[in-house]
Amino acid sequence: MRSVALAVTDGMLHFEMALAYEVFASAPAGVTAPWYDVAVCGPAAVRAGLFRLEPDHGLDRLRHADTVIVPGWADVDAAPPADLVDAVRAAHEAGARVASLCTGAFVLAAAGLLDGRRATTHWAHTEVLAARHPLVDVDPDVLYVDGGSVLTSAGKAAAMDLCLHLVRLDHGSAVANTAARRLVVPPHRDGGQAQFVPTPVPDPGDHPLAALFPWIIERLDQPLTVEDLARQARMSSRHLGRRFRAVTGTTPLQWLLTQRIRHAQELLETTDDGIDAVAAATGMGTATTLRRHFNRTVGVPPDAYRRTFHSRAAEPPG
Known part of the structure; x- marks a missing residue:
């Protein structure tokens, strides 16, 4: 997945377009594996919010890319340009x-790529997407x-989550974490987390769970059990669950499992520890338990993940 093409046209949201370019256009410091070749593809001149840009290539270049990124479309009440839709479908x-x-x-x-598929978009527009395209299984959450x-990603910050997810798929979690540190964003939020948390996320140190996460x-x-976490946070298990969902958008056990899986990925990438040792180091207990959760979450067994990413992570910084 070396070549990335940004499909742009008049009316694109400049935030998502710039975000994708920032992630894919330059390798994080110390990463020596071949990075992405990025092309901006669109009409001769594009107006995106306050900005005007001149794409490097026409939309016909999209079909030669390994990955095509389609930034946000500003006017959801209007049909996207036919030439953009056709070019994305052809790619x-x-x-x-x-x-x-x-x-x-x-x-x-509009290109028919979501028919029969589960997809998402910004929570404010999920009902419109579902009504206009009834063959799409729209997940608003x-x-x-x-x-x-x-x-597909939800809006704004979730676009960063998806871009880092693509980096993780292509280069492994260690490189994705390095990219996240450069961008000063959280290294991983699972795609299944809620995109809309009804109460604002407090600033670090201003909520009862601030010290619990590093613990x-x-x-x-x-x-660890929910009771262990509740005891450390000095609150009831039920109150902890409510607090956890308000802050993270997920449950304590799901958040804990995600951290265990991510730590397992890092160990598989950066060490030669056996699967039993990785299972013990991540609190999974047994290799069987690790394999079951890892396969369900990542999509491949731990052994296959190591074969794909271990040599890349082991390369010395350049």
């Missing part, structure tokens, strides 16, 4: 992985949906 038919950011899902839906060759991370090798 997918040619074998490209196609990902939409925010309301870019309307372009993918998630950050992004990975459908293999077709991926958990330091003890991933231990068999």
